[in-house]
Amino acid sequence: MPPRTNPRRFDLVLLGATGFTGALTAExxxxxxxxxxxxxxxxxxxxxxxxxxxxxxxxxxxxxDTALLHADSSDPQSLARVAESARxxxxxxxxxxxxxxxxxxxxxxxxxxxxDLAGEPEFVDRMYVEHHATAERTxxxxxxxxxxxxxxxxxxxxxxxxxxxxxxPVTLRGVVRTNATVSGGTLHSALGQLSxxxxxxxxxxxxxxxxxxxxxxxxRTRVGPPRRDRTLGAWLLPLPTIDPEVVKRSALARPDYxxxxxxxxxxxxxxxxxxxxxxxxxxxxxxxxxxxSLRRAVGRRLPRGEGPSAxxxxxxxxxxxxxxxxxxxxxxxRVSGADPGYTETAKMLAESALCLAFDDNPPTxxxxxxxxxxxxxxxxxxxxxxxxxAVITSRTATRAGR
Numbered sequence: 145m146p147p148r149t150n151p152r153r154f155d156l157v158l159l160g161a162t163g164f165t166g167a168l169t170a171e172x173x174x175x176x177x178x179x180x181x182x183x184x185x186x187x188x189x190x191x192x193x194x195x196x197x198x199x200x201x202x203x204x205x206x207x208x209d210t211a212l213l214h215a216d217s218s219d220p221q222s223l224a225r226v227a228e229s230a231r232x233x234x235x236x237x238x239x240x241x242x243x244x245x246x247x248x249x250x251x252x253x254x255x256x257x258x259x260d261l262a263g264e265p266e267f268v269d270r271m272y273v274e275h276h277a278t279a280e281r282t283x284x285x286x287x288x289x290x291x292x293x294x295x296x297x298x299x300x301x302x303x304x305x306x307x308x309x310x311x312x313p314v315t316l317r318g319v320v321r322t323n324a325t326v327s328g329g330t331l332h333s334a335l336g337q338l339s340x341x342x343x344x345x346x347x348x349x350x351x352x353x354x355x356x357x358x359x360x361x362x363x364r365t366r367v368g369p370p371r372r373d374r375t376l377g378a379w380l381l382p383l384p385t386i387d388p389e390v391v392k393r394s395a396l397a398r399p400d401y402x403x404x405x406x407x408x409x410x411x412x413x414x415x416x417x418x419x420x421x422x423x424x425x426x427x428x429x430x431x432x433x434x435x436x437s438l439r440r441a442v443g444r445r446l447p448r449g450e451g452p453s454a455x456x457x458x459x460x461x462x463x464x465x466x467x468x469x470x471x472x473x474x475x476x477x478r479v480s481g482a483d484p485g486y487t488e489t490a491k492m493l494a495e496s497a498l499c500l501a502f503d504d505n506p507p508t509x510x511x512x513x514x515x516x517x518x519x520x521x522x523x524x525x526x527x528x529x530x531x532x533x534a535v536i537t538s539r540t541a542t543r544a545g546r
Contacts, residue, residue: 165451238261256284279511292462296479301316301407311402316407379413380412
């Protein structure tokens, strides 16, 4: 490990180890911690934390004395103590709109690096407005969306841009496909966000008023109608997730994305009938979640903190295809891995935290993305951990192949 420039009692503190994804993250960390790393578990329920520690000790006996810290989102002092004790705080406790704000505030104030799995645009925008300036002042790096939202898309975009000529306008589209089922945490986060469209728009507007724009460069996202992509042999369905905004913010922060960068984000499906069904289902869900009783009924079908069996996860996969065009070249890259919602998300979150704690990253502070805060270091880590970042084709562009 490099010398510790931020001396704290712990290198990593994990909140949420008693939940499903948090337990997977804790187990991954237990198997990957470098020698001498100091980790603690934090939460409200001491017996559950002790059980989580026992599971880690079965992976590595050195973890049998892992410290257990009290942390409660309704007790700011407990969160301040946790943040002040750690170099990096990891949290899987969502929905973040309900539970996340006080911990972000504590980490920003303490100059503590922070990672989460938040895919909730309103939460991320509100945290920028409320805590970005403080984190810039204290040196904290606040990195949201460190799971399937939005690491494959954010780092996939960075990887693709690196395959194109430098200093040219770039057009990029990302297309995600998977056979995964939605996780309980993701479902409840989505239900909460879809039920608050006005608040989400207000949070985005508040952020735009504060967020600086680069001079002499243009960065934008594009939303188009469903269409056929001849390069991939799939129908493209516009995907209203946080991922395009994360990619855009990385492009805003990194001049190597070129003078004019455009990104479009889609789900890829094989059949037109699937597109029609998805659009109808989304419209119905958008209406249903505005009714509290219907929203609760949907949420009860997949409770928080529960997930699929290891056997089901072993059969699950994802791909994110990215088609980039710039400087007379067209490049097709692919990010691929196993179960995105749990197995790979735990890996991405854990490696993000390890990268912040132990790698020599670019100097950044405030609310930043994975590509901005860790970039090439996290690409290397995830490649070593089994995620694939591959170039499928690269050729002189005669036609976009759309």
